[in-house]
Amino acid sequence: MEAEDPGLPPKGGMDLPQDGVDLPEQKISPGSMDTGEDEPSVALDEQVELPGAQNNGPLSVAGGKGDVQEELTETREESSEKDLSDSASTDNTLEDSSEFSRPMVMDGGPPGEEEVAVQPRPPTHRDEDVTAESWRAHRKHIFVLSEAGKPIYSRYGNEEALSSTMGVMMALVSFIQSGDNSIRSIYSDDRKLVFVQQGPLVLVSVSSTLQSEQQLRQELLYVYYQIISMLTQASITRIFERKKNYDLRRLLTGSEKILDRLLNLVESDPCFLLGAVRCLPLQPALRDSLGSLLQKAITPNLVFSILVARSQLVTTVQEKTVIDDCRLEPTDLHLLLNLIGATSAFQTGEIWTPICLPRFNPDCYFYAYISYLDADCTVCLILLSTDKESFYSVSDCKKRIEEGMRTQSYLQALSSGLKSPSYSVAMVGAPDLRHFMYKPLDIPDNYRQLPQFTSPELEGPYCSESERHRLFDLYHYLHSRIHSTARPLRLIYHVAEKETLLAWVTSKFELYTCFSPLVTKAGAINVLTKLLRWIKKEEDRLFIRYPPKYSTTPNPGKGSKGPRTEGAENGFFGGL
Amino acid sequence: MGNGQEMAQRTTGNKEVSFLQDAPGSKEFSCVFKVVLLGSSSVGKTSLAYRYVKKDFQDSLPTVGCSFFNQCVTLDATTVKLEIWDTAGQEKYHSVCHLYYRGANAALLVYDITRKESFEKAKVWLSELEKEFLQNEIVIILVGNKLDLSEEREVTIEEAKEFAKTNCILYTETSAKSDYQVTELFVTLAHELLELEQQKEKLRHTTHWKKSRVDLQETASRRMKCCQK
Numbered sequence A: 001m002e003a004e005d006p007g008l009p010p011k012g013g014m015d016l017p018q019d020g021v022d023l024p025e026q027k028i029s030p031g032s033m034d035t036g037e038d039e040p041s042v043a044l045d046e047q048v049e050l051p052g053a054q055n056n057g058p059l060s061v062a063g064g065k066g067d068v069q070e071e072l073t074e075t076r077e078e079s080s081e082k083d084l085s086d087s088a089s090t091d092n093t094l095e096d097s098s099e100f101s102r103p104m105v106m107d108g109g110p111p112g113e114e115e116v117a118v119q120p121r122p123p124t125h126r127d128e129d130v131t132a133e134s135w136r137a138h139r140k141h142i143f144v145l146s147e148a149g150k151p152i153y154s155r156y157g158n159e160e161a162l163s164s165t166m167g168v169m170m171a172l173v174s175f176i177q178s179g180d181n182s183i184r185s186i187y188s189d190d191r192k193l194v195f196v197q198q199g200p201l202v203l204v205s206v207s208s209t210l211q212s213e214q215q216l217r218q219e220l221l222y223v224y225y226q227i228i229s230m231l232t233q234a235s236i237t238r239i240f241e242r243k244k245n246y247d248l249r250r251l252l253t254g255s256e257k258i259l260d261r262l263l264n265l266v267e268s269d270p271c272f273l274l275g276a277v278r279c280l281p282l283q284p285a286l287r288d289s290l291g292s293l294l295q296k297a298i299t300p301n302l303v304f305s306i307l308v309a310r311s312q313l314v315t316t317v318q319e320k321t322v323i324d325d326c327r328l329e330p331t332d333l334h335l336l337l338n339l340i341g342a343t344s345a346f347q348t349g350e351i352w353t354p355i356c357l358p359r360f361n362p363d364c365y366f367y368a369y370i371s372y373l374d375a376d377c378t379v380c381l382i383l384l385s386t387d388k389e390s391f392y393s394v395s396d397c398k399k400r401i402e403e404g405m406r407t408q409s410y411l412q413a414l415s416s417g418l419k420s421p422s423y424s425v426a427m428v429g430a431p432d433l434r435h436f437m438y439k440p441l442d443i444p445d446n447y448r449q450l451p452q453f454t455s456p457e458l459e460g461p462y463c464s465e466s467e468r469h470r471l472f473d474l475y476h477y478l479h480s481r482i483h484s485t486a487r488p489l490r491l492i493y494h495v496a497e498k499e500t501l502l503a504w505v506t507s508k509f510e511l512y513t514c515f516s517p518l519v520t521k522a523g524a525i526n527v528l529t530k531l532l533r534w535i536k537k538e539e540d541r542l543f544i545r546y547p548p549k550y551s552t553t554p555n556p557g558k559g560s561k562g563p564r565t566e567g568a569e570n571g572f573f574g575g576l
Numbered sequence B: 001m002g003n004g005q006e007m008a009q010r011t012t013g014n015k016e017v018s019f020l021q022d023a024p025g026s027k028e029f030s031c032v033f034k035v036v037l038l039g040s041s042s043v044g045k046t047s048l049a050y051r052y053v054k055k056d057f058q059d060s061l062p063t064v065g066c067s068f069f070n071q072c073v074t075l076d077a078t079t080v081k082l083e084i085w086d087t088a089g090q091e092k093y094h095s096v097c098h099l100y101y102r103g104a105n106a107a108l109l110v111y112d113i114t115r116k117e118s119f120e121k122a123k124v125w126l127s128e129l130e131k132e133f134l135q136n137e138i139v140i141i142l143v144g145n146k147l148d149l150s151e152e153r154e155v156t157i158e159e160a161k162e163f164a165k166t167n168c169i170l171y172t173e174t175s176a177k178s179d180y181q182v183t184e185l186f187v188t189l190a191h192e193l194l195e196l197e198q199q200k201e202k203l204r205h206t207t208h209w210k211k212s213r214v215d216l217q218e219t220a221s222r223r224m225k226c227c228q229k
């Protein structure tokens, strides 16, 4: 589980390995790849399986998988420790609002029922007939319920209509629990049922996709985190402590869209699978200028400045102490962007909203300032502050950033880069290559920065939704094999019906490629070499190599302005 | 409201108003008032703000937290800047709403005339505001929106008017969709705010010089100083 968590910070820097580029040619010959073909356990695919052992097999240069895992686990422990220490001092204003709604209950009908009916919804998935065959046929169902068995969310169909189904689920969970155990999954012929319990919430996935249990579990965690991002863990715990059979839908009315959107994204955007952020390809000089613009426009208690364009990261700047203590987790950024994406961009002025970054700290709120900088609402500025009263000063930062962008014509430069959506795989110049996802892993220790990945537009055969789903199913499958806890692989050559895929993980990168079905192994390896060279050449454009930092001094009790070497000052939030 | 819409008059009184210098270059001063829109989710708060500020109507998604707009209104010789805080009506944001309405000069309590429970919620909002503000500190207008759907009406004009009257707040009905009475609503609001400001000045003088009579001339000239275009 640990190693597969997409939210995990990888170690090392963004430098592409010089030797990595030539590696395939030297180290993998078609012959050596054939070793896997005799593998009796694999019926459909041809694979090279490289079990964890180091210096065993053709890829010895790349370093042992075991090492990587160890490092990852270390990092995780470290950061979760930090999370805890940070959480002590933050505020928690957006809590159970039941106090407020009480007078309303006195005025009108019975509690709860009225609340749930609040939003007249246009016909959606939610109005589906849950007894219909089409309802059963969905690829993946997601259910969220409370420990008391109360329905909270269902991806398809009305939760109310599903209350008996959810009751059965809860009965299963509690039956196993009564034996001091916990239910994790059930496998049937064509479905996997995966259960995740997080505090008072139970999340269930019923899926017929190729995804592994681990991946489904991760998706359920994303759903949980998205709920937390709106309510915080602390307040959910508190609410259910007070009232075991509280109807959480009261607090989540209107948020179903956010969860729906998240689940669609999880299935179609590799950022969730890879636990990495997609950067907008950009001239490094322009990216640096934008970064220093953000660096200058600061105010006390500002912690993160994030500039995104069409959900792709342009640049991000973090408070110095934060970058020492902790980082902005890709998961937190994805959840934040999903939340923003589910609001009507065109109608909003400047947004000021409490938001929890669950991976950073599940129990407290940041205050997010969100504003679009262009008329088309493609370029979006997000400023995260720990001070709920700082709207005006943070809004002023935005004015300065806007002014800077106007005088330097950065906005025009940015939007010209936005005209073409991302980039075409044709730029690599390898005709057999249809698509790829590349995530660098070798981030230098002193830059514990955002995990990133790059991937071209989906083109050609993958334009339709069903074909896209098919491709991502395959990617998910390869990812699950690579990250299998039982038998992790380092290289997979997978011949599928309509395409051939190759996944390869080294200590320096994780790479998934999709080729036309006619490619030969030798051809695929040539393409890989070409691709790695191309990425090496383009890496300054594709990735944020050195994210800038700032110090939001003057800040009483925070000491001097200078760079802080001993950064783990846990009182960071306490001083605010 | 001058356009045949009846409004119950609320007594006005002492109130702090912030004065901001617009731009460093210009010597203009304008009155800045903070206006907060409150009400259940999907009653049309965002649509009202958008209609007023952008002169347009679009189908919208629920607001996250709060959305902030600036809009200037010119009344006679006075420019008033309205800082509009369009809050999210979703239940999960209710506990943070005090953050948004604190220090407000005006509140629009919006409900959907086709949904009785949104009217009940507006009543709850009023009692919330009464906890936070003194009677004469804030201009409050009860706004029944979606008048274009009047055939589905659940809240009668009479009961809304009655409620407004007993609570000494203003009342109007609007449609963000068909652009009915939206600009008028905000213009009336600006007038009310200025009037409140005048009252405040009056009161300040009375208490300061312990006069029993109000010096209208004095008040008027003061107001010109701070609010003149």
Ligand SMILES: Nc1nc2c(ncn2[C@@H]2O[C@H](COP(=O)(O)OP(=O)(O)OP(=O)(O)O)[C@@H](O)[C@H]2O)c(=O)[nH]1
Residues within 6 Å of the ligand: A254, B039, B040, B041, B042, B043, B044, B045, B046, B047, B048, B058, B059, B060, B061, B062, B063, B064, B087, B088, B089, B090, B145, B146, B147, B148, B149, B174, B175, B176, B177, B178
């Ligand atoms: N027919 C009609 N529909 C309206 C009117 N005003 C808003 N709507 C619709 O009502 C729905 C909700 O409008 P919003 O403006 O988003 O509601 P809101 O009060 O801002 O909701 P929250 O942000 O969740 O608090 C949208 O679909 C609007 O198109 C109106 O005057 N007439």
Ligand SMILES: [Mg+2]
Residues within 6 Å of the ligand: B045, B046, B047, B061, B062, B063, B086, B087, B088, B089
């Ligand atoms: Mg709104």
